[in-house]
Every structure is written in structure tokens, then in C-alpha cells.
Amino acid sequence: MxxxxxxxxxxxxxxxxxxxxxxxxxxxxxxxxxxxxxxxxxxxxxxxxxxxxxxxxxxxxxxxxxxxxxxxxxxxxxxxxxxxxxxxxxxxxxxxxxxxxxxxxxxxxxxxxxxxxxxxxxxxxxxxxxxxxxxxxxxTSPRIRVSGTMVEVNGVGVLLEGEPGIGKSEIALALIKRGHSLVADDTTVLTLDSTGVVHGGAVGITREHMEIRGLG
CATH class of the missing domain: 3.40.1390.20 (HprK N-terminal domain-like)
Structure with missing residues (x-):
């Protein structure tokens, strides 16, 4: 929740x-x-x-x-x-x-x-x-951090949620191999702008990086 x-x-x-x-x-x-x-x-x-x-x-x-x-x-x-x-x-x-x-x-x-x-x-x-x-x-837009990996698929952010180790990053990697883009790995920042649209982004330290179990 x-x-x-x-x-x-x-x-x-x-x-x-x-x-x-x-x-x-x-x-x-x-x-x-x-x-x-x-x-x-x-x-x-x-x-x-x-x-x-x-x-x-x-x-x-x-x-x-x-x-x-x-x-x-x-x-x-x-x-x-x-x-x-x-x-x-x-x-x-x-x-x-x-x-x-x-x-x-x-x-x-x-x-x-x-x-x-x-x-x-x-x-x-x-x-x-x-x-x-x-x-x-x-x-000043309201924002929260959620445990999940986000991938941009055809211009829309798709948030992959689940328990640690369930395979969120692996699914994201599979989507990236199909030409989609990584937005955030493991932790995603969701921001609500003044028009009511929700945007997803990465925490600064993990921006443009992802960790795959067994690979690093």
C-alpha cells in the first residue's frame, strides 16, 4: 500500500x-x-x-x-x-x-x-x-519512493513491483533488450505534477544503472 x-x-x-x-x-x-x-x-x-x-x-x-x-x-x-x-x-x-x-x-x-x-x-x-x-x-510536486523497477514502454512508464529477488530487474532487462528504456531500477520516485500526471524517475545514485542478481 x-x-x-x-x-x-x-x-x-x-x-x-x-x-x-x-x-x-x-x-x-x-x-x-x-x-x-x-x-x-x-x-x-x-x-x-x-x-x-x-x-x-x-x-x-x-x-x-x-x-x-x-x-x-x-x-x-x-x-x-x-x-x-x-x-x-x-x-x-x-x-x-x-x-x-x-x-x-x-x-x-x-x-x-x-x-x-x-x-x-x-x-x-x-x-x-x-x-x-x-x-x-x-x-514542490508531491512525490513518493516505491520499491519497484520502471521501464518506458512505447512512451508509457511501466512499474514492476514485487518482493526483493522476485525478478523485477530481469524482466526490465528483457524489455530493454527489446528496445525499451530503463527509467529506474529497484527504487522509483513517483512525482505528481500540477496537471495531475504522474512521472517516474530514478534516485540520483542509481540513475542509468541497474543490478542483476548473479551479474552485479
């Missing part, structure tokens, strides 16, 4: 590591703040209204993305006011500067004071938010 799938807990550091290449991320402020900073909402936010002073429905639990509109608006304000407006956002999980922009001094100073991780992406704002949302959904 399978147990209820776990929903992984992820931090800003996890998000950065997973998105460093596909989202073209770099650190703008000390990354130590990101290690224990948990992401609890699988969405991002552009804080334009909040920066303009309307904070009633501000999504402060989301990663905040500062794009061209936000930075142009802040740049139009007197120095003291722009600092005050940014401070009013409070301690959000993280801030991302889009389009490769570096965080201005007042953002870096307040981030240091409030212990907010700050990143920079070279992607345009809309593209980054779409790709980052998909990444967050994948990182």
Missing part, C-alpha cells in the same frame, strides 16, 4: 541551485540568507502596487520580482521615499532583479538589514516568471 505522497519543503537556496542554469541566476547579496529561508507559496509576485503604497493584498510570502516597471518607478522617487517604499514590503522570501540588472545600493542595504536573499536573472521579466513558476511547481 502506498502512503500519501510527500510535498517537499524547499528553501530559496534549493530554488537557486535548481534554477541557476535554466533561469540564468546569480547572487546579488550574501547567499547565506537563502539557506534557511523556506518558500511556502509556489508563485512569484511583481510588487508594483505595493511599491505604490497599496499593501492590502500584497503577496508577501512569494518571491518578489523587480522588473523594468518597478525599477523605473522606484527610480522616479526621491531617495528617501524609494527606500521607504521598498522597506514597506517587509521580509519577503527573496527578491529577483530581472533583465540582468544589478540591485541598487538601497535594495542591497535593506536586503542585508532584513536578511532577504537577492538574486539576478538575465531573462526578461515575463519569461523568468513563467519559467520560475514551472520550476517551483516541479520542486
Amino acid at each position: 502506498w502512503r500519501i505522497p510527500d510535498t517537499p519543503r524547499i528553501t530559496v537556496a534549493d530554488f537557486f541551485e535548481a534554477g541557476r542554469v535554466p533561469l540564468q541566476l546569480d547572487w546579488e547579496a550574501d547567499p547565506e540568507f537563502a539557506v534557511g529561508c523556506e518558500i511556502t507559496e509556489v508563485a512569484l509576485n511583481r510588487p508594483g502596487l505595493a511599491l505604490a503604497g497599496f499593501l492590502r493584498y500584497f503577496a508577501n510570502l512569494r518571491i518578489q520580482v523587480l522588473g523594468l516597471a518597478e525599477m523605473t518607478y522606484l527610480g522616479s522617487l526621491p531617495a528617501a521615499e524609494r527606500t521607504s517604499r521598498f522597506r514597506a514590503l517587509g521580509r519577503v522570501p527573496a527578491v529577483v532583479m530581472s533583465r540582468g540588472r544589478h540591485a541598487p545600493g538601497y535594495v542591497r542595504r535593506l536586503a542585508e538589514e532584513l536578511r532577504i536573499p537577492v538574486m539576478r536573472t538575465h531573462l526578461v521579466t515575463g519569461h523568468f516568471m513563467n519559467a520560475a513558476t514551472v520550476l517551483l511547481q516541479n520542486l
